[in-house]
Amino acid sequence: MKGLLKFITCGSVDDGKSTLIGHILYDSKLLYTDQEKALELDSKVGSRSGKIDYSLLLDGLMAEREQGITIDVAYRYFTTDRRSFIVADTPGHEEYTRNMAVGASFADLSVILVDASQGVLVQTRRHARISKLMGIRYFVFAVNKMDLVGYSKERFAEILKQINELASELSLHSVYVIPLSATEGDNVTVKSKNIDWYEGKALLDYLETVDIDDSQKEEGFYLPVQRVCRPDRTFRGFQGQIEAGTIRVGDTITTLPSNEKASVKSILFTDKNVDEAHVGEPVTISLDREVDVSRGCVLIKDANIASYKKIKASLLWMDDEPLSLGKDFLVKLGTKTIPGTLTKIDYAIDVNTGTHQATESLSKNGIAVVEIVFAEAIVADRFENHKTLGELILIDRVTHATSACGVVEGLFEKQVANSEKAAFVQGERHGRGEIFEEFFYDTATLSVVKQQPVKQHYTVGDEIPTVGESYHYPDDFDIIILRDSIAVKIRGKHIAEITTAEEYRYGNVPVINGRGFEIKVHSDADVKLLLSEYAAAGLSGREDFFRKWASFDTYRKVVLH
Amino acid sequence: MSELTHLDELEAEAIYIIREVAAECEKPVMLYSIGKDSSVMLHLALKAFYPEKPPFPFLHVNTTWKFREMIEFRDNIAKKLGIEMLEYINQDGVKQGINPFDHGSAYTDIMKTQALKQALNKYGFTAAFGGGRRDEEKSRAKERIFSFRNSAHAWDPKNQRPEMWKLYNTKINKGESIRVFPISNWTEKDIWQYIKREKIDIVPLYFAAPRPVVVRDGNIIMVDDERFPLREGETPEIKSVRFRTLGCYPLTGGVESTATTLDEIIDETLSAVSSERTSRVIDNEAAGSMERRKREGYF
Numbered sequence: 001m002k003g004l005l006k007f008i009t010c011g012s013v014d015d016g017k018s019t020l021i022g023h024i025l026y027d028s029k030l031l032y033t034d035q036e037k038a039l040e041l042d043s044k045v046g047s048r049s050g051k052i053d054y055s056l057l058l059d060g061l062m063a064e065r066e067q068g069i070t071i072d073v074a075y076r077y078f079t080t081d082r083r084s085f086i087v088a089d090t091p092g093h094e095e096y097t098r099n100m101a102v103g104a105s106f107a108d109l110s111v112i113l114v115d116a117s118q119g120v121l122v123q124t125r126r127h128a129r130i131s132k133l134m135g136i137r138y139f140v141f142a143v144n145k146m147d148l149v150g151y152s153k154e155r156f157a158e159i160l161k162q163i164n165e166l167a168s169e170l171s172l173h174s175v176y177v178i179p180l181s182a183t184e185g186d187n188v189t190v191k192s193k194n195i196d197w198y199e200g201k202a203l204l205d206y207l208e209t210v211d212i213d214d215s216q217k218e219e220g221f222y223l224p225v226q227r228v229c230r231p232d233r234t235f236r237g238f239q240g241q242i243e244a245g246t247i248r249v250g251d252t253i254t255t256l257p258s259n260e261k262a263s264v265k266s267i268l269f270t271d272k273n274v275d276e277a278h279v280g281e282p283v284t285i286s287l288d289r290e291v292d293v294s295r296g297c298v299l300i301k302d303a304n305i306a307s308y309k310k311i312k313a314s315l316l317w318m319d320d321e322p323l324s325l326g327k328d329f330l331v332k333l334g335t336k337t338i339p340g341t342l343t344k345i346d347y348a349i350d351v352n353t354g355t356h357q358a359t360e361s362l363s364k365n366g367i368a369v370v371e372i373v374f375a376e377a378i379v380a381d382r383f384e385n386h387k388t389l390g391e392l393i394l395i396d397r398v399t400h401a402t403s404a405c406g407v408v409e410g411l412f413e414k415q416v417a418n419s420e421k422a423a424f425v426q427g428e429r430h431g432r433g434e435i436f437e438e439f440f441y442d443t444a445t446l447s448v449v450k451q452q453p454v455k456q457h458y459t460v461g462d463e464i465p466t467v468g469e470s471y472h473y474p475d476d477f478d479i480i481i482l483r484d485s486i487a488v489k490i491r492g493k494h495i496a497e498i499t500t501a502e503e504y505r506y507g508n509v510p511v512i513n514g515r516g517f518e519i520k521v522h523s524d525a526d527v528k529l530l531l532s533e534y535a536a537a538g539l540s541g542r543e544d545f546f547r548k549w550a551s552f553d554t555y556r557k558v559v560l561h
Numbered sequence: 562m563s564e565l566t567h568l569d570e571l572e573a574e575a576i577y578i579i580r581e582v583a584a585e586c587e588k589p590v591m592l593y594s595i596g597k598d599s600s601v602m603l604h605l606a607l608k609a610f611y612p613e614k615p616p617f618p619f620l621h622v623n624t625t626w627k628f629r630e631m632i633e634f635r636d637n638i639a640k641k642l643g644i645e646m647l648e649y650i651n652q653d654g655v656k657q658g659i660n661p662f663d664h665g666s667a668y669t670d671i672m673k674t675q676a677l678k679q680a681l682n683k684y685g686f687t688a689a690f691g692g693g694r695r696d697e698e699k700s701r702a703k704e705r706i707f708s709f710r711n712s713a714h715a716w717d718p719k720n721q722r723p724e725m726w727k728l729y730n731t732k733i734n735k736g737e738s739i740r741v742f743p744i745s746n747w748t749e750k751d752i753w754q755y756i757k758r759e760k761i762d763i764v765p766l767y768f769a770a771p772r773p774v775v776v777r778d779g780n781i782i783m784v785d786d787e788r789f790p791l792r793e794g795e796t797p798e799i800k801s802v803r804f805r806t807l808g809c810y811p812l813t814g815g816v817e818s819t820a821t822t823l824d825e826i827i828d829e830t831l832s833a834v835s836s837e838r839t840s841r842v843i844d845n846e847a848a849g850s851m852e853r854r855k856r857e858g859y860f
Contacts, residue, residue, distance in 0.1 A: 004567045071719060074702045075695045077748045084567055086746060098723045102705075105725040134725070226577070227584040231613040239610075241577050270576065271611035280565045282576040282609070295584050318723050332728050335584070393728045400732035405725040444732075446587060 004084045005207060008073075008103040010131065011113030012123035013092035016144045018070055020113065020182035021089050024204055025078060027189040071096055073103040082208040092123060097130070097365040098318040101405065104131045105391075108212045109138040111203070116149045116179070120162040126351040128166055129367065133314055133407065135387060137173035138212060142203060146195060147181040153197045169354055176210075178203055218386050220303025221245030221253075224334035224379075227295055229284055234540045237268065237284035238293055240335065243388040247285065247301065248276040255291045256298045256379045257307040257415060262287035290483075290542060295447075296336030298379040298389070305386060307377040312346070312410030313392060315362075315370050319403035321396075323362040329403065330395040330444055334388055336378050337445050342394075344371040369409065376451055377415035383407035397444060424481070424488050425457050426498040431486035433458075435479060435516035439470045440561035448558055460495050470559045471516050478507055480527070481514035482534050501531060510554075517546075518554035568755055575743035576609040577727060578706060579690070582741050583609075583616050585731040586688035589741075590681075593619040593646065595631040596807045597763050598692030601744060601752055604761050606690075607642070618645035620689070622680055624672040625650060626661055626809040628785050634764045649680035661811045662790055669812075678714045681738060688731070688739040696748045700852035706745050712736030718852060749805075753830055757823045766804045767826065769818040773797040780814035805830075 009017040064071050070091040078085050088103035104110065110131040114124055131139065141163045149155045156179045167175045178187055179195050180203060186192030189204045201209070222243050229237040247253070251264045267277050268284040277283045285299065298305065317323050323342065331340035347356035348368040362368050372394075383390030390408040395401070423433020438451040458464055466473040479488040480501055487504035489497040506527055511519045521527050530549055537545040565573065582589050591606055593599045606615040621635060639646035651659075654671040661668045681689060695702045705724045710716060722730060733739060744752075756763060773784045775795045782789075784797040789811065791797070802815035803826075820826045 004570060072703045072721060074699075075746065076702065077696045077746070079750075099721075102723050102725060226580040229610065229613050235612060237612075239580055241573060268611060270572075270608040278565075280570065280573055282573050282580075284611070330732070332730065335581075337585075388727070391726045391728060393725055393730060395730050395732055400730070400734060402723045402725070402730045405723065405728070 004086065005109065005210070005212065006086045006088075006107045007109040007111055007207065008088045008090050008100075008107040008131070008136075009111045009113065010090045010100055010103070010127040011092060011142075012115065012118070012121045012127075015092060015113035015115045015118075015124075016182040017092060017113050018074075018089055020111075020142065020144065020180075020188065020203075021076060021087055023182050023185060023188050025076065027185060072099045080204070080208055085207065090127075094123060094126070094365060097126065098316070100127060101130050101134060101316055101318070104134040104136060105405070107131075107136055109140065109207075109210065110136045111140045111142055111207075113142045113144045113182075114159060114163070116143050116145045116152075116155055116159065119159050120166060122352045125166060126365075128170055128172070129349075129351055129354075130316060132170050132172060133316065133367065134405075135383065135407070138210060139167070139172050139175045140203070140206065141175065141177045142182075143177065143179045144182050146179045146186060147184045151179075151186075151194045156198075176200070176206060178206065218244035218303075220305075221247050221251075221299075221301040222303050222305060222386060222389070223247075223283070223285065223299045224336075224388060225293060225295055225297045225299065226335050228293070233543045235286065237266075237286040238297075238299060239282070239284045240299075241282050242277055242279050244279050244303070244386065245301065246276055246278050247283075251301055253285075253287070253299045253301045255293050256300060256305060257377060258292035258297070260291045262289050262291050264288075296334070296338075296378070298334065303386065305379060305381050305389065306411075307379050307415035308374075308411045309377045309413035309415065310343075310371060310373045311380055311408050311412065312369060312371055313406040313408050315368055315394075315404045315406035317362045317364060317366045317368070317404050319396065319401055320364055321403075322364070323366075323368075323404070325360060328397060330397055331372065331374065331378075331392055332395060333378060333380055333392040333408075337395075338378060338449075339375040339397075339442075339444065340372045340394075342370055343373050346370065370406075371412075376449075377413070380408055380411060382409060382411065423456060423458055424479075424486060424495070424498055426459050429486055429498050429500065431479070431481040431484045431488060431498070432514055434514050435471070435473070435512060436465065436468060437516070438468055439556065439558045441558050442561050449561070458495055460498060463494050464490065466490075466493050471556045473512065473516070473555050474510055477510045477512060478504070479512055479514065480504060480519060480530070482531075483514060512555060513550060516556050517550040517552050519549055520551065521549075568751060568758060571744070571747050571751055572605065572608075572755070574746065575605045578729070578741065578743040579606055579609040581727075581729055582688050582690065582731065582739075585729075586739065588684070588686050589617040589688040589690065590647075590684065590686040591615070591617060591619045591690040592677075592692070593621045593635070594692065594808075595621065595627065595635050595764060596692070597752055597756060597767060598694065598744065600761050600763050601747075601755055602690060602692045603638070603642075603644075604759055605743065615644060618647050620647045620649060620680060620684075620686075622673065622676045623648050623650045624668075624676070624809050625655060626672070626788075626811060628764075628766055628783070628807065628810045628813075630766055631764055631807060634762075638762065647680075647684070649676060649683070651676035651679060660788075661809055681714070686738065687733060688741055690741050690743060692744055693740075693742045694747050694749075694752075695745050704742065704745070706742050707731065708740045708742065709733065710738050710740060714738065750827070750830055753823065753827045757827065764807060766807055768822075769801050769803040769820050771799045772802050772815070774800050774802055774815060781817065782813070783810055783815060785810040 009021055011017055074089045076087050090100040090103040112127055114120055143159050160177055163177055179198050180187035186194050187202045191202045223240045225238045226240040229239050249264050252261055254261055265286045265288045267274050269277050269281055328339055328341050330337055345359055346369040348359045348362055348366055381389040392406055393402050394404040396403045424431035436453045440449050442449050475493050476491050485501040487499050487501050506524045511521050513519050521530055651672055659668055659671050693701055705721050707729050709722055774781050775797055781802055801819055803818045804815050820829050
């Protein structure tokens with residue numbers, strides 16, 4: 001059983017969420033005396049005078065106290081003899097739905113309050129739907145204010161029926177229903193004598209014992225790269241959190257989207273060298289060879305994950321400005337942030353009835369299934385398969401607001417793997433075509449991004465594009481693709497010859513490497529030295545090697561985008 | 562396979578957040594107040610980037626009224642770890658002779674809030690890590706991990722940016738900045754247990770020792786230097802005290818204690834009947850005082 005349970009309380013306005021949590025904290029003697037004193041004092045001063053107003057414990061903002069409502073999520077921490085808890089008390093007003101969703105995205109379990117005198121309301125259904133959307137699998141429906149309906153077993157049975165219908169409509173994984181009274185303390189921390197017909201557990205007892213099982217384990221190992229760690233020239237490590245599985249030194253991993261294979265040379269779990277590391281751990285992984293990996297890339301092992309240009313997602317719209325089709329956003333998914341366009345709204349979902357409605361726009365708090373096309377293919381998966389690669393937010397490019405959040409439901413336009421992306425081909429000889437990559441400085445993400453051109457094969461006799469947005473090669477030049485040991489001769493913009501690097505003879509024309517950087521060789525002797533130094537340099541000496549031989553800006557530049 | 566403990570989970574969350582900021586924000590800084598939470602933050606920053614050093618400087622906003630032992634500790638730790646430690650003092654406030662005895666809440670505003678704003682503006686920091694925790698105070702309990710400030714450094718609690726999963730949106734417009742709280746979800750108990758587990762150095766003031774104090778308005782205040790104006794009838798007496806939080810010495814109430822080891826401190830914390838902020842004289846004001854200060858640009 002997990003030692004820490006993260007849960008939320010949600011439900012409609014005035015269903016008693018804050019009161020319920022306040023009561024648990026108060027009853028369990030989990031408050032410090034000065035907090036208790038402040039609470040009693042606030043109750044006397046506040047408008048809702050008389051008894052202790054437990055909700056004042058959580059409604060911590062001045063505006064909330066003035067208006068007597070919850071505007072934003074409050075986080076509370078408590079520990080009983082059996083378990084530690086973090087509870088997020090979320091607002092019930094429809095206006096603040098997005099704040100409720102913030103709480104839901106963080107929790108394992110959702111306690112949804114239902115007012116016994118009101119039954120299941122639109123807002124109850126909305127919160128159940130959003131909890132499910134954000135990935136919660138465990139639900140407690142707390143049928144509150146039983147004291148106001150005379151602790152009626154019949155009334156509870158009516159509401160239980162409504163809840164069961166909702167649970168089956170949303171295919172909720174685990175559902176527990178408890179009749180209680182938050183103000184009177186019935187079935188909150190101890191079982192109530194007033195509800196003797198109820199045979200289940202009191203709320204706190206249930207929360208202390210519910211087993212959030214991880215049977216839905218995700219396939220394989222994956223780690224979205226947060227940053228590249230380069231303290232000096234001898235070390236290059238990829239830092240991030242393991243989102244699933246286990247990794248060991250010596251394992252072969254695949255890099256995405258570059259799709260290269262490499263072996264794990266070392267693993268640091270924070271600042272300690274380890275032989276293996278597990279899901280949830282922050283690590284630094286170094287590999288046995290040079291790979292094309294930066295922030296936003298993903299390391300995988302035994303996981304069926306790929307890159308896609310287009311996805312289908314369920315979205316919760318959170319912006320005051322309604323969603324309009326065709327709008328450009330920044331999409332953050334995993335550790336990658338890239339431009340994307342919302343090209344289609346399949347349908348909106350009526351939160352009350354669950355029916356699908358055709359629509360061209362979506363207003364705040366609406367839920368819809370949409371299609372998003374990315375500026376370049378990114379590593380993604382369906383939310384239910386690999387959670388972290390299935391969560392996304394849309395960022396407004398002007399206001400920078402988080403306009404929407406959503407989960408990936410479908411994947412389209414799988415990117416062709418890099419190994420199949422050979423640009424120079426002759427018989428068995430394949431050379432990569434990174435000389436056609438564009439280097440952009442993306443003003444939205446403040447980073448240099450490389451964009452791969454559409455896959456294209458060139459062989460002897462073909463004309464190649466020598467001018468792009470960020471490169472300009474001469475008409476006559478030679479390419480030595482060091483990684484693939486291939487050389488290509490270009491004469492009059494046409495491919496004259498494709499040979500191995502060993503067979504290559506200097507031709508008195510400029511030479512570039514496989515990435516389009518000038519290589520400073522002027523004779524066959526230079527070429528021979530170049531090849532032997534490349535082989536000897538290994539990973540750690542690569543920086544010195546390039547500093548000596550290569551020049552980026554002879555034929556290339558970075559353009560603003 | 563070993564399951565992550567509660568502390569491992571909190572550590573992983575904090576490291577993830579610290580790395581995200583380093584990767585995405587233009588000019589980050591880590592606020593360093595010399596207290597136990599700052600010591601934990603510094604430790605987390607070292608672990609997050611190892612074998613690299615943290616790719617940002619640390620900033621101490623000095624009110625000039627800190628305990629002497631704190632400043633000594635700060636200088637030693639910066640030297641030992643080889644990190645860049647900036648210090649900022651509001652020199653206008655110093656010239657005007659602003660002090661905690663005569664100026665009350667104006668002192669906090671000028672030497673802390675205004676000083677912080679001046680420091681952030683001076684260096685042009687776009688993101689500042691802070692060691693705030695949600696269990697400290699009611700308005701903090703409502704604050705996001707990434708908390709946005711407008712160009713006047715003000716917080717708008719009624720309109721906070723949604724924060725879903727681990728997908729932190731770090732985009733800001735010119736002039737705006739972010740406060741980032743990686744240990745939001747830690748409790749005071751977690752902090753102490755982590756300090757013990759990781760053997761983190763903390764200022765000796767956290768441990769009980771005989772210290773010269775006066776009892777004033779119910780608070781035990783240490784007479785740390787000759788600037789302390791004794792009231793009529795007050796004479797410093799030696800008591801065995803320790804401090805649960807550290808700040809400006811005239812504004813920090815100590816507790817009588819004999820706890821000289823971490824285990825004893827943890828025991829005391831677990832059985833404590835008052836929350837740690839009561840020992841900060843400044844917080845015993847009207848409800849909402851922390852929120853008001855945060856809206857004015859306080860951390």
